[in-house]
Amino acid sequence: MKKSHIIVLVGIAIAIGALIMLSVDFSTYDTILSAKKKQGKFVHLIARLDRSVPLEYDPAKNPNYLSFTAIDSLGGRAKVVYLNTKPPELEQSERIVLKGKMQGEIFECTDILLKCPSKYKDDKKQLEKEIVTTK
Amino acid sequence: MQFEGEHLWIGQVGHIFVLIAFTASLLSTIAFFIAGNKQDKFEKSSWLKFARISFISQSAAVFIVFSSIFYICSHHYIEYLFGYKHTSKELEFKYLFASIWEDQSGSFLLWSIWHSIIGMFLIRKSKEWEAPVMTVISFAQLFLAMMIMGVYIFGTKIGNSPFVLTRNEINGPIFGMPNYLSMIKDGVGLNVLLRNYWMVIHPPVLFLGFASTIVPFAYAYAGLQSKKYGDWIKPVLPWTLFSACVLGVGIMMGGKWAYESLSFGGYWAWDPVENASLVPWMILIAGLHTMVIYKATGHSLRASYIFAILTFVFILYSTFLTRTGILGDTSVHAFAESGRPMFNLIRIFLFAFSVPALVYFFVHYKKMPAELREENSSSREFWMFIGSLVFFLSAMFIIAKTSTPVINAIFGSKLAPPEDIEFSYNKVMILVGIIIGFLSAITQYLKYKSTGSSFVVKKIVLPTIITIVITTLLIVFYPITYYKQGAGFLGAVYVAIFATVYSVIANASYIWSGLNGKLKSAGGSLSHLGFALMIVGILISSANKKVISEEKFKDFQIQMGVDPLTKQQDNPAENINLIRQVSKKMGPYIVTYLHDSVGKEKGRRFYHLAFERKDENSDEVKESFILSPDVYLMKDNNMSSNPDTKNYLTHDVFTYISYALNPESNEDTANFKINEMAEGDTLYYSKGYMILNQVVKNPVSNKFNYPVNGPAVLAEFTIKSTEGNTYHAAPMIVVDSFGINQIDDTVYAQNLYVKFAGVSSDQTKMKIGVKESSSIIDFVTLKAYIFPYINLVWIGLIIMAIGIVMSMINRAGLSKLTGAIVMAFAAIALFYMFLLAN
Numbered sequence: 001m002k003k004s005h006i007i008v009l010v011g012i013a014i015a016i017g018a019l020i021m022l023s024v025d026f027s028t029y030d031t032i033l034s035a036k037k038k039q040g041k042f043v044h045l046i047a048r049l050d051r052s053v054p055l056e057y058d059p060a061k062n063p064n065y066l067s068f069t070a071i072d073s074l075g076g077r078a079k080v081v082y083l084n085t086k087p088p089e090l091e092q093s094e095r096i097v098l099k100g101k102m103q104g105e106i107f108e109c110t111d112i113l114l115k116c117p118s119k120y121k122d123d124k125k126q127l128e129k130e131i132v133t134t135k
Numbered sequence: 136m137q138f139e140g141e142h143l144w145i146g147q148v149g150h151i152f153v154l155i156a157f158t159a160s161l162l163s164t165i166a167f168f169i170a171g172n173k174q175d176k177f178e179k180s181s182w183l184k185f186a187r188i189s190f191i192s193q194s195a196a197v198f199i200v201f202s203s204i205f206y207i208c209s210h211h212y213i214e215y216l217f218g219y220k221h222t223s224k225e226l227e228f229k230y231l232f233a234s235i236w237e238d239q240s241g242s243f244l245l246w247s248i249w250h251s252i253i254g255m256f257l258i259r260k261s262k263e264w265e266a267p268v269m270t271v272i273s274f275a276q277l278f279l280a281m282m283i284m285g286v287y288i289f290g291t292k293i294g295n296s297p298f299v300l301t302r303n304e305i306n307g308p309i310f311g312m313p314n315y316l317s318m319i320k321d322g323v324g325l326n327v328l329l330r331n332y333w334m335v336i337h338p339p340v341l342f343l344g345f346a347s348t349i350v351p352f353a354y355a356y357a358g359l360q361s362k363k364y365g366d367w368i369k370p371v372l373p374w375t376l377f378s379a380c381v382l383g384v385g386i387m388m389g390g391k392w393a394y395e396s397l398s399f400g401g402y403w404a405w406d407p408v409e410n411a412s413l414v415p416w417m418i419l420i421a422g423l424h425t426m427v428i429y430k431a432t433g434h435s436l437r438a439s440y441i442f443a444i445l446t447f448v449f450i451l452y453s454t455f456l457t458r459t460g461i462l463g464d465t466s467v468h469a470f471a472e473s474g475r476p477m478f479n480l481i482r483i484f485l486f487a488f489s490v491p492a493l494v495y496f497f498v499h500y501k502k503m504p505a506e507l508r509e510e511n512s513s514s515r516e517f518w519m520f521i522g523s524l525v526f527f528l529s530a531m532f533i534i535a536k537t538s539t540p541v542i543n544a545i546f547g548s549k550l551a552p553p554e555d556i557e558f559s560y561n562k563v564m565i566l567v568g569i570i571i572g573f574l575s576a577i578t579q580y581l582k583y584k585s586t587g588s589s590f591v592v593k594k595i596v597l598p599t600i601i602t603i604v605i606t607t608l609l610i611v612f613y614p615i616t617y618y619k620q621g622a623g624f625l626g627a628v629y630v631a632i633f634a635t636v637y638s639v640i641a642n643a644s645y646i647w648s649g650l651n652g653k654l655k656s657a658g659g660s661l662s663h664l665g666f667a668l669m670i671v672g673i674l675i676s677s678a679n680k681k682v683i684s685e686e687k688f689k690d691f692q693i694q695m696g697v698d699p700l701t702k703q704q705d706n707p708a709e710n711i712n713l714i715r716q717v718s719k720k721m722g723p724y725i726v727t728y729l730h731d732s733v734g735k736e737k738g739r740r741f742y743h744l745a746f747e748r749k750d751e752n753s754d755e756v757k758e759s760f761i762l763s764p765d766v767y768l769m770k771d772n773n774m775s776s777n778p779d780t781k782n783y784l785t786h787d788v789f790t791y792i793s794y795a796l797n798p799e800s801n802e803d804t805a806n807f808k809i810n811e812m813a814e815g816d817t818l819y820y821s822k823g824y825m826i827l828n829q830v831v832k833n834p835v836s837n838k839f840n841y842p843v844n845g846p847a848v849l850a851e852f853t854i855k856s857t858e859g860n861t862y863h864a865a866p867m868i869v870v871d872s873f874g875i876n877q878i879d880d881t882v883y884a885q886n887l888y889v890k891f892a893g894v895s896s897d898q899t900k901m902k903i904g905v906k907e908s909s910s911i912i913d914f915v916t917l918k919a920y921i922f923p924y925i926n927l928v929w930i931g932l933i934i935m936a937i938g939i940v941m942s943m944i945n946r947a948g949l950s951k952l953t954g955a956i957v958m959a960f961a962a963i964a965l966f967y968m969f970l971l972a973n
Contacts (some may be wrong), residue, residue, distance in 0.1 A: 028554075063916035088775075
């Protein structure tokens, strides 16, 4: 066997190994309903803040405790607990991606990603809003 | 309708020159292409002449477009959407440039400018390769011009013009009025997150890196087109080195920016946008090594082709990933979504380069000369090739993981990133680090073709012993404390540290013994040394990064160990509350939130935190400094946080505000009541009385550890409450370069504020302000880290870049003087950017 063949084989082996590691690592995007069925499993939820329920955050008492209710497009609801500071734009966000695990009826969140209108300067709606206020 | 006060001419000029740039690059693409295929000397030179004129015209046009946009921004012409969106009158001059590359079309323009400069250089220098090389660059310019064209062809919008008018793009009742311009006071301005020194300097360097990767691609095409398959390697090597240096530095500048001024808590997060520029760099480095192998031995020509092509293909792919919004929720970088036409245009750009190049390569694959002789496994080229392959495969691993949103879009799957994204990369990349560390340590001691083993062993003994000693000392005196991922990973970190330290030592020793200190050809070893040192720094600073803001709740409020809802213990609780002027222990420091102050920009607030480390036995202050992280409090409660860092040679203390009260919603309605007091006087307040003990001029120390850089006066009070408690207060006035600074003191237990307001008009009494407040206590929530040995990362990077520049000067055969100038410029720029400018 030629050496170049060995190299190619080793390369393929590494590539396959990497791919296996890769596939093990993925999590999934879920709805609140399907996440509730996967108790304790790490998932991503795409949801929004339920504004009808007051958000619970008192930094003076505990800066590392935030709790609110999330609601997804299918109407599923869950109480979310996030042991960290409140992302500053949470109340303005249109859509949130929550990473974490469902424990009973409570979603234990480890990370929150926000989609906020103001972050996106190219969002013309936001500019329209601002042009009225600068008048 | 006639609108008042608009300056429409500049936009028209800009738009016309965009169209000229498009047309001229089309012409120069065609002309260079034909010139490349003409055999007849006379015909060839006449086509070349025409092509050069076209390319120079397009370059001029691109510069005029850029100048027009700069003119719009510097004159704050907010009738243009570009001016409205990106500038505002308070912007400092340097940020005018930043506001140009904040915009998507602005950054395409920047890219286009670098291509133009590189192209003009190649016209002068590339000799017989000019026609095919310039065909490729002109073709890329065609696409970049299309990105900013904003013209409708057959109902499809091609690109986004930077010259569109605000009133055409945004709906609003005021745009119906002829005098609307007089009603809009100012533009939106540069995003506050981006108002930073790095935003001025990082994009131009990164885009120069991006733009320069087209040169190896273009030469690879030229090699295929001319059928002189191997001849392009020699002239392209200096370019590849240039590109490797600039792109590498550009990427790490982004890392430094993230570390210094964004609250990600680090310099690298395996974010898709970071990965997208790292991957082409890694392929480029693989290609660089195969090119060197080819030049020395005639092996690895085909690999050089494929790596040169793929580098640029992945530059385009990364543009596709980061500019089309396809990354969606997976990236923290808030790049705008660009809309369907732009999505399609960037995709066509990607395919127009990748598909023909790869097809062309495989058509010629069999015809390329290849060494029939096998590489000997004791040869340098064999192990260099293995290293390149490992680098390339790890780049493929990174891009495959980064591409999950693309895979989801194509196959409709729902793959999401794993729980611990960073670790999912780290566990693979640590193996890559180990392999590369050992390879770059040993390979250069091998000779091309084949090596006698006794020679290698003799040379490598000393570096091996030194490395074993250093690593042992490290394990004993400075153990790695990264237990989070288990013993296996901790072991891997140690092996990786060993491998990379080995590489540092072996390369240093090679410069000494192998090259006898001949600096001219030490570039390779030096850049390997730098790279390895950088990895050592990354390993140590990441593995031993320590959060010091963990909330222990020894002296404040509720217990937090168990969460009331989830009943779990694993509370990260990495944020700590600091009440104003109440000290708290954080790691080795006692930290006090002194006071806050407003910044120059609207909505910016600085929070001054005093860090103090005392000797445990003698209580003597060993170390003290003030950090002033700041936040921008924006409209509707949005907040953006900028960290502050204390740099030491061995470690950084890094802190940022993770939550701050909005001062407007916590307005203190009570006012200071000014009283005149002399020393010994007593003053009553609602819960007791206070005595002015004495007034101290230029006090030696003060309780806030406020650095006094000028005349200061301090008033000492003893306060007795009706409950019988005694408190002390010491307000102060300092006159320094910032003006007159009143440092108020607060007795929180009494909700009492004491201000030293000045001296009475007859100079005999002190003006003392007293306020009894009812508002809630003032506090900030913050996070703080200690990053050990982070300077190794930056020093390693600088050494690597200098090593690459040395190789480039050597390979390009620059004269002594030119070489020295290039070297001096690169070295000064690197040292300034990474170690001095903070």
